[in-house]
Amino acid sequence: MFDWKDKIRFKGDKVLWYVIIGLMIASVMVVYSSTGRLAYRVKDGNTSFYLMKQLFLMVGCFVVILGLQSVHYKYLFKFSKVILGMAFIFLLWAKFAGTNLNDADRWITIPLIGFTFQPSELAKIGIILYTARIITYYQMDRNCSDEALKSVLLYVGPVIFMIFLDNFSTSLLMGLICMTMLFVGRLRLRLMAMSVGALIGVVGMILLLAFTVPQFEKIGRVATIKGRVTEFFAGGQREGYSYQSDQAKIAVAKGGFLGVGPGNSEQRNFLPHPYSDFIFAIIIEEYGLVGGGVILLLYLTVLFRVGVIVRRCTRTFPALLVTGLGLSIVFQAFVNMGVCVGIFPVTGQPLPLVSMGGTSLLFTSAAFGMILSVSHTFMEGAEILDDGAEDEEEEEPEAATEESVEGFELEEQERYFS
Numbered sequence: 520m521f522d523w524k525d526k527i528r529f530k531g532d533k534v535l536w537y538v539i540i541g542l543m544i545a546s547v548m549v550v551y552s553s554t555g556r557l558a559y560r561v562k563d564g565n566t567s568f569y570l571m572k573q574l575f576l577m578v579g580c581f582v583v584i585l586g587l588q589s590v591h592y593k594y595l596f597k598f599s600k601v602i603l604g605m606a607f608i609f610l611l612w613a614k615f616a617g618t619n620l621n622d623a624d625r626w627i628t629i630p631l632i633g634f635t636f637q638p639s640e641l642a643k644i645g646i647i648l649y650t651a652r653i654i655t656y657y658q659m660d661r662n663c664s665d666e667a668l669k670s671v672l673l674y675v676g677p678v679i680f681m682i683f684l685d686n687f688s689t690s691l692l693m694g695l696i697c698m699t700m701l702f703v704g705r706l707r708l709r710l711m712a713m714s715v716g717a718l719i720g721v722v723g724m725i726l727l728l729a730f731t732v733p734q735f736e737k738i739g740r741v742a743t744i745k746g747r748v749t750e751f752f753a754g755g756q757r758e759g760y761s762y763q764s765d766q767a768k769i770a771v772a773k774g775g776f777l778g779v780g781p782g783n784s785e786q787r788n789f790l791p792h793p794y795s796d797f798i799f800a801i802i803i804e805e806y807g808l809v810g811g812g813v814i815l816l817l818y819l820t821v822l823f824r825v826g827v828i829v830r831r832c833t834r835t836f837p838a839l840l841v842t843g844l845g846l847s848i849v850f851q852a853f854v855n856m857g858v859c860v861g862i863f864p865v866t867g868q869p870l871p872l873v874s875m876g877g878t879s880l881l882f883t884s885a886a887f888g889m890i891l892s893v894s895h896t897f898m899e900g901a902e903i904l905d906d907g908a909e910d911e912e913e914e915e916p917e918a919a920t921e922e923s924v925e926g927f928e929l930e931e932q933e934r935y936f937s
Contacts, residue, residue: 530588531894535824538817539584539887542872543577545802545814550875552782553793553801569794569875576877580884587888588895592837595889599652603645603678609638610681639682639689640882646675647843650697654704655836662705668714671697687725687744688866692850694718700843704835751864763797766790767859770800778807795874796867800859811856814873818852821845828894837893844886848872 529536547570554569562568609627618626618635626635650671657667675697683690698718702711728735729745750761770786773779784804787793793801803811825845832838848871855870857863869876871883 531891532824532828532898534820535887535891535894538820538824539872541817542814543580545817546873546875546880547573547577548781549798549802549805549873550794552784552805553787553798554875556788557794573875576880579877580872580880583881583884584888584891587885588891590888590892592840592889592893592896595648595840595892596652596655596836599645599648602641603649603674606638606642606645607678607681609636610642610678613638614681614684635878637878639686640878642678642682643689643693643847644844644882644885646678646693646697647700647847648840650675650700651836651839651843654700654706654839658704658835662707663701665707665710667704668701668706668710671701684738685740686867687740688854688868691722692847692854692868696843696846696850699846700839703842704839747864747866763791763865764858764861767797767800768861770797770804771860774803774805774807774811776807776809778803778805778810781805795869795876796855796865797859798870798874799856803859814870815856818849818871822849825849825890828890828898831897832893833897837896841890841893844890848883848886 550573551566551570555566558564558566558569613627616627618628626637628635653670653674654663654667657664657670679690679693679697682693695718698711698715701714706714725741725744726748729741729748735741750764766786766789770784770790773786779785782805784793784801786804787801790797790800799811799814802814806813822845825841828841829838832841851868852871854863854866854868855874858866858868869879872880872887874880
């Protein structure tokens with residue numbers, strides 16, 4: 520019998536639930552404060568519009584989290600390649616027939632309903648799911664087979680490349696997360712070092728070509744990358760090139776220790792996107808270093824609780840899944856904060872579960888829901904399976920030996936990776 524009370528109760532790590540609620544409350548408060556100028560420009564001064572929109576999105580986020588927390592991770596394992604394939608198709612759609620928003624072809628508009636969707640957010644989930652699946656299959660007694668890296672490059676690499684064409688910072692972030700997952704998955708340290716060196720080399724080559732070959736700037740957003748890197752290292756000496764970062768630094772400086780108070784931000788009238796890319800600067804301006812420190816503490820708590828959940832996992836796939844999803848949330852938060860205080864160049868990364876934006880909020884909620892699902896499975900007693908789950912046996916395989924990996928290449932490649 521279907522039990523509604525069981526479906527809507529908070530499952531999994533309770534501390535993580537408190538963090539999620541705290542981030543949602545902060546989101547509603549700061550988005551309402553930072554959208555005043557936008558409301559007067561677009562909605563004829565109806566400042567309540569974006570407040571109600573954000574509240575509606577928060578309800579949607581809760582629904583997503585509550586729904587996914589009850590989904591057993593074996594289904595995520597099963598449909599990981601479908602999600603990655605859909606993400607790749609959507610990225611192609613965005614590249615060749617996408618909608619241009621904020622000078623970037625990162626969006627697609629769903630026909631009939633007019634819903635604008637950013638496929639790179641789905642791609643992040645798909646990349647983490649499928650990378651975890653690959654590493655799981657190539658586990659051996661003492662380490663991970665070298666074939667895991669080849670499979671990640673073969674199947675995940677093209678998706679990251681499609682993201683790179685319109686969003687360099689997200690592609691770099693996902694590359695780092697995949698490398699971290701391979702490290703946690705026990706890939707040989709020598710091969711790991713070579714992979715990290717190759718990643719650094721690729722990034723360096725892109726920057727070198729951007730600064731030395733004018734024609735290279737026409738590829739994707741290379742010209743934007745070049746401009747932002749130049750702006751960052753110029754330190755504000757190039758007039759007109761550092762407007763966004765300068766305004767963010769002014770907001771941080773005005774905030775001081777306790778801030779100017781909720782709704783009293785002045786820099787929200789000067790920052791281009793105070794409700795998304797630079798929302799952390801508005802948080803510090805209005806709530807000071809104390810408010811900024813609370814937000815930072817919430818994300819550090821996410822990182823800590825992810826570690827707790829991973830240590831309690833008794834299977835490879837859920838441990839890698841939680842690692843990837845948790846790091847994607849925390850790394851993105853650190854990048855957003857770093858941009859606002861001048862540590863990193865401007866990237867356009869929103870603050871997870873705080874910045875305004877439907878696609879980012881919903882897929883961040885999906886990531887939290889998957890983490891809570893694994894937490895619910897391994898932290899509340901023995902592994903909980905749905906009815907009939909024992910009969911389906913759709914779980915990850917046991918650790919492989921070197922001989923079984925070779926057999927897998929010949930006999931199981933088509934079944935699992937085609």
